Amino acid sequence: MSFLTPAFLIGVSALTIPVLIHLIQRERKRVVVFPSLMFLRRIPYQSVRRRSIRHWLLLCLRAAALLLLVAAFARPFFPQGALAARATGGTRELVVLLDQSASMGYGDRWQQARDAAHKAIDSLTGDDRATLVLFSRNAEENVRATGDRLRLNQAVDAAKVTSRSTRYGPALKLAQSILSASSQKRKEVVVVSDFQKTGWTGSEEVHLPEGTVLTPVSVAGTSTANVSIPSVAFARTSFSGQDRLTVTAGIVNRGAAAVNGLTTSLEIDGHQIETKPVAVPGNGSTSVSFAAFTLADSYVRGTVRAGTDPMPQDNTFHFVLTPGRPVSVLVVTTREASGDRDDPSLYLAKALSIGTTPAFQVDVVSAVRMSPAMLDKRAVVVLNDTPFPPALAGGALKKFVEQGGGVLVALGEHSTWPANDAALLPGTLTGTVDRPDGRGGALGFLDYSHPVFEVFKAPHGGGFSSARVLRYRALTATATSRVLARFDDGAAAATEQKTGLGRVIAWNTSMDDSWSDLPTKPVYLPLVHQLMRYLGRYEEAPAWRTVGQVLDLTSGSILVGSRRDRVALTPAGKRVTLPTGGGPEFLELDEQGFYELRSTGTAEARPPAVAVDIDPAESDLSVMDQGEFTAAVTGHAGPQATSTAVQEPETPQDLERRQALWWYLLFGGILLLATETILSNRISRV
Amino acid sequence: MARLAEGGAIPGARFVDPTVLARIGKLDLLARTVVDGFINGLHRAPFFGASIDFAEHRGYVPGDDIRRVDWRLYARTDKYYVKQYEADTNTNFSILLDVSKSMGFSSGGPSKLEYACYLAACLAYMAHRQRDRVGIITFDDDIVDYVPVSAKHFDVLLHTLDRAKPQRAGSLVGPVNKMAEHFKRRSVLALISDFYEEPDVILEAVKPLSFLGNDLMVFHVLDRGEIEFNYDDASSFEDLESGEQIPIVPEALSVQYRALMQEHISALTTKFSEHRMDYTMLNTSLPLDHALFTYLAMRERMMRVR
Numbered sequence: 001m002s003f004l005t006p007a008f009l010i011g012v013s014a015l016t017i018p019v020l021i022h023l024i025q026r027e028r029k030r031v032v033v034f035p036s037l038m039f040l041r042r043i044p045y046q047s048v049r050r051r052s053i054r055h056w057l058l059l060c061l062r063a064a065a066l067l068l069l070v071a072a073f074a075r076p077f078f079p080q081g082a083l084a085a086r087a088t089g090g091t092r093e094l095v096v097l098l099d100q101s102a103s104m105g106y107g108d109r110w111q112q113a114r115d116a117a118h119k120a121i122d123s124l125t126g127d128d129r130a131t132l133v134l135f136s137r138n139a140e141e142n143v144r145a146t147g148d149r150l151r152l153n154q155a156v157d158a159a160k161v162t163s164r165s166t167r168y169g170p171a172l173k174l175a176q177s178i179l180s181a182s183s184q185k186r187k188e189v190v191v192v193s194d195f196q197k198t199g200w201t202g203s204e205e206v207h208l209p210e211g212t213v214l215t216p217v218s219v220a221g222t223s224t225a226n227v228s229i230p231s232v233a234f235a236r237t238s239f240s241g242q243d244r245l246t247v248t249a250g251i252v253n254r255g256a257a258a259v260n261g262l263t264t265s266l267e268i269d270g271h272q273i274e275t276k277p278v279a280v281p282g283n284g285s286t287s288v289s290f291a292a293f294t295l296a297d298s299y300v301r302g303t304v305r306a307g308t309d310p311m312p313q314d315n316t317f318h319f320v321l322t323p324g325r326p327v328s329v330l331v332v333t334t335r336e337a338s339g340d341r342d343d344p345s346l347y348l349a350k351a352l353s354i355g356t357t358p359a360f361q362v363d364v365v366s367a368v369r370m371s372p373a374m375l376d377k378r379a380v381v382v383l384n385d386t387p388f389p390p391a392l393a394g395g396a397l398k399k400f401v402e403q404g405g406g407v408l409v410a411l412g413e414h415s416t417w418p419a420n421d422a423a424l425l426p427g428t429l430t431g432t433v434d435r436p437d438g439r440g441g442a443l444g445f446l447d448y449s450h451p452v453f454e455v456f457k458a459p460h461g462g463g464f465s466s467a468r469v470l471r472y473r474a475l476t477a478t479a480t481s482r483v484l485a486r487f488d489d490g491a492a493a494a495t496e497q498k499t500g501l502g503r504v505i506a507w508n509t510s511m512d513d514s515w516s517d518l519p520t521k522p523v524y525l526p527l528v529h530q531l532m533r534y535l536g537r538y539e540e541a542p543a544w545r546t547v548g549q550v551l552d553l554t555s556g557s558i559l560v561g562s563r564r565d566r567v568a569l570t571p572a573g574k575r576v577t578l579p580t581g582g583g584p585e586f587l588e589l590d591e592q593g594f595y596e597l598r599s600t601g602t603a604e605a606r607p608p609a610v611a612v613d614i615d616p617a618e619s620d621l622s623v624m625d626q627g628e629f630t631a632a633v634t635g636h637a638g639p640q641a642t643s644t645a646v647q648e649p650e651t652p653q654d655l656e657r658r659q660a661l662w663w664y665l666l667f668g669g670i671l672l673l674a675t676e677t678i679l680s681n682r683i684s685r686v
Numbered sequence: 687m688a689r690l691a692e693g694g695a696i697p698g699a700r701f702v703d704p705t706v707l708a709r710i711g712k713l714d715l716l717a718r719t720v721v722d723g724f725i726n727g728l729h730r731a732p733f734f735g736a737s738i739d740f741a742e743h744r745g746y747v748p749g750d751d752i753r754r755v756d757w758r759l760y761a762r763t764d765k766y767y768v769k770q771y772e773a774d775t776n777t778n779f780s781i782l783l784d785v786s787k788s789m790g791f792s793s794g795g796p797s798k799l800e801y802a803c804y805l806a807a808c809l810a811y812m813a814h815r816q817r818d819r820v821g822i823i824t825f826d827d828d829i830v831d832y833v834p835v836s837a838k839h840f841d842v843l844l845h846t847l848d849r850a851k852p853q854r855a856g857s858l859v860g861p862v863n864k865m866a867e868h869f870k871r872r873s874v875l876a877l878i879s880d881f882y883e884e885p886d887v888i889l890e891a892v893k894p895l896s897f898l899g900n901d902l903m904v905f906h907v908l909d910r911g912e913i914e915f916n917y918d919d920a921s922s923f924e925d926l927e928s929g930e931q932i933p934i935v936p937e938a939l940s941v942q943y944r945a946l947m948q949e950h951i952s953a954l955t956t957k958f959s960e961h962r963m964d965y966t967m968l969n970t971s972l973p974l975d976h977a978l979f980t981y982l983a984m985r986e987r988m989m990r991v992r
Binding site for chain 2: 030031032033034035036037038039040041042043
């Protein structure tokens, strides 16, 4: 404590006056010898002793009053706080970034992190404020800019490790926005994390305000040994009309020591069906395949487990499997399928008969035998070099397309298109174009951004250029159509037209080898499959999703009852009412395990389920260089960097004015004097 | 007070004030009860013997000296009567002097012990003059000095008084019990003390002294300061005997103190009177001769009443 006007403290010496008088009196006090105190003792002793104590009390009251008055005039203040404020630049705006990603569940990291957060919060003094930000993949402002340490500590205690992955960018950007808006003189960020290398790309473009002190508090220990299952692969075969699946799990050991005898197991629908010991080399990986099993039902839940270690979350991998649904394809041609070499659907049918993901159910019918009933439950109709089927005229095909059906029109010499359904075709058919210049034409342009050709995007992908096209049907694309491929002479080779929910693609040359040798090229089969998948709107339901992903409830693979009465049961057992109405329908998947999607009021034996696993990157516990991290975020190296902002030091007058202790002292002194007056009056009356 | 033979050959003689003795000499110190003795004097003998003072007749019994038969009465009554006379004799006179530390107190003038010594010397001198045997016992919480009664011990008595110093704390019960066992013959006892004990305790202690028909005179010697408690300043009062100190504001306590002291004196007066003991309170600020004169006058008056 210091004083603004310390000269007044000389007045404290006045305190000695009553004390001295008292001492002098004590020295002069006579000791009277008396024959016997027999009678004096009989007189109530208190009347003697109490009077003495009262006098002492008065003396103390007077001395205390005098002391307070002198102290009040000396104008006290606390220089320690002033010095601290001056040294540190004033009050602080502290942002505590607490990592709650899945990797923080490794060993006792989370407890260490909470202790570090408590420590940072407890360092708040005076008018300091702190914001608690819990972050993982995203950042959440848990407690906003408060000096209430109790509230902050309670929020830290209430926080839990999540299954989400680590990203530092959002948390730092949130801290940046908080500090930018703050008027506090000192800005500080404390990052409590295990500083996983995978959470920082270095391109986050985060720059904390000038002068901000970033203090990384790492809870990552020296041990980063961790066994995890990053993914699972399925080999699907068909046997007796049923799918048989072989599950192969990849196992990664991120520790230096090899792990032998690791127990891996496969559980299907909660029943353990196989257990295998596995040896995984240090800093290596291996895979384990389990015996094939028959996939009879839809939404079969599977789990692969691989031992236990300090981070058990990534030792478990969940997936959901459903038997494949074949894509039904109706090939309409000029004549019935014969299977001989002249069959125009030979190549097409052979290509579609191969493959299980998906499997194609192909029916070939001549145009004359075509009936609208054949469109029922069809995904794709292929008009393979055939006149427009009379049965489909009058809007049947249009209706089929509008309801989501796909049509591939392989244009050949027999192809015709009625004028009243002209809107379905991506363009207007004109004549036949020959490419008689020896080698023929070739496909010169492919729109790789289109889902059909996207898979061929890689260099030399597919080998389309090797296919020769000797003849094609010219098509003048309409304004609403999209040209997906062109021949090397610039003419459209594939054109798409969307009508309603469905799609129509015109392939301008034949799908057999009469006009082109494409069916003899390796790319033919994947091209046909891609066309069928696209036109048939085939979407393979992923066996698992990653924590943090959003489930699109309108997706074809997730069809759960009506729009109004759906609920999701989270892995933790919480019921979430799924969004209804016309807006987007999404469900955020932020827990590891199985999400179950139910329609209320129905008792489904196997409700749709979604398996959610933690991000495999979370299993990589490699630690990044904190110095580089600090330098990248603050622009200067080292967590100890002090504030470079020049703060205006507070003068003693400012501090004293802000503290205003003298008012309390003066009031206390006056109160004591009043008490002393009352007391002395009472004593004098006795 | 003028002192006799100060620095003279006889220690203690200085206590005998001629003025006092001149006034006391006109009075007869008479024992309240008859004390047996051998020397004829002013005291009445407890036994009938050769004396000129007729007491009474009694019937003759075989063995009586036939010379004591009153023949004139035989002539009138034709019965043998023997004449009996009251024989005058001398007696033992013992002074029991408290020399405890509290007796050394003085608020001005002579201390209580000095005053008590004057008193003792005067009484002893008077007794000695009428040929009584004198002795003295000084005590505090035990017997300090013991001078047996004897006609020749007056000088020793005075010497003992001269040597008496207040040195230890006092107690009445212990020493008085010892003294009571010591007195085998009827005596006149003068107990001089400041009596700082409870009246009941004092009385119980003193009672044994009055056994065997002893004539007990009690002199309660107090200083003026003790009686009036006229102190002004707040002081620590120290007990002379125990050394204990307590802070005292006299102005707040004096009234209560005086009341307690008077109550104490009254209690002693009542209780000694009830047990036929002479009690006299002596204030050391008052002249000794006046006090003695008052006492002896009162004692003679009481003897006549009895």
